[in-house]
Amino acid sequence: MNKKTLITYGTFDLLHTGHLNLLEKLKAMCDTLIVGVSTDEFNALKGKKCIVPYADRARLVKALSVVDYVIPETHWEQKRVDIIKYQASMFAIGNDWAGKFDDLQDIVQVLYLPRTEGISTTEIKDIISKSKDEKILSIRNTLQHALSLLDAVDVK
Numbered sequence: 001m002n003k004k005t006l007i008t009y010g011t012f013d014l015l016h017t018g019h020l021n022l023l024e025k026l027k028a029m030c031d032t033l034i035v036g037v038s039t040d041e042f043n044a045l046k047g048k049k050c051i052v053p054y055a056d057r058a059r060l061v062k063a064l065s066v067v068d069y070v071i072p073e074t075h076w077e078q079k080r081v082d083i084i085k086y087q088a089s090m091f092a093i094g095n096d097w098a099g100k101f102d103d104l105q106d107i108v109q110v111l112y113l114p115r116t117e118g119i120s121t122t123e124i125k126d127i128i129s130k131s132k133d134e135k136i137l138s139i140r141n142t143l144q145h146a147l148s149l150l151d152a153v154d155v156k
Contacts, residue, residue, distance in 0.1 A: 006030035007088040009073050011038045012057045013050040018116035020064065025113055026092050027066035034086055035061050036073035045075075083108045 006026055012019055012035075027033045037058045043050050050057070054072070062070040071082065083091055083104065091104055092111040104110050 003031040004029070004090065005032040005034065005086055005088045006090040006092055007034045007036065007079075007082060007086060008092050009036035009038065009079065010093070011043055011048060011050060012061050013048075013052050015052075015057070015060050016119055018119040019061075021116045022094060022113060023061075023064060023066050029092070029111075030090060032068045033066060034069045034071060034082075034088065035067050036071050036078070036082065037061055038073045042074050080104060080107065 006029060008023075008026055010019070023033065023035070037054065038046070038048075040050060040054045052060075058070050058072070061067055069086075079091065079101065082088070084107065088108055090111060091101065091108045092113055093101065094115050095112040096115060098112045101110055
């Protein structure tokens, strides 16, 4: 039997069900699932800021029963090298990257899978940021009200 190895990459910040759905789909397609988790330094080069540090993100992904191996992703060109090194027969990633890795088709089958509707790390971060902004605004309004009450009091 020819064992199939699939390799994928991602940041996996704020691990959520969309990540899990993708990894479960990928594992159903192979015998060995290798996940490259983007390092903090690589994410900085991509203009991404992570909430969860690399070591913790890699540990969380490795803890998933569908993941066989986790490797650090440190640069764009690494994918081709890793595919050859780990003898991957498939490379898969979310369809938000559709067409971006077609150049790998000379050495591996490239698959773009649909994302889980209604959830993304970006949306989660936006909700957290909006909630934080609303909380700050509420605190600011409360403080301004308190200051106006103090101004109204005749202090001698």
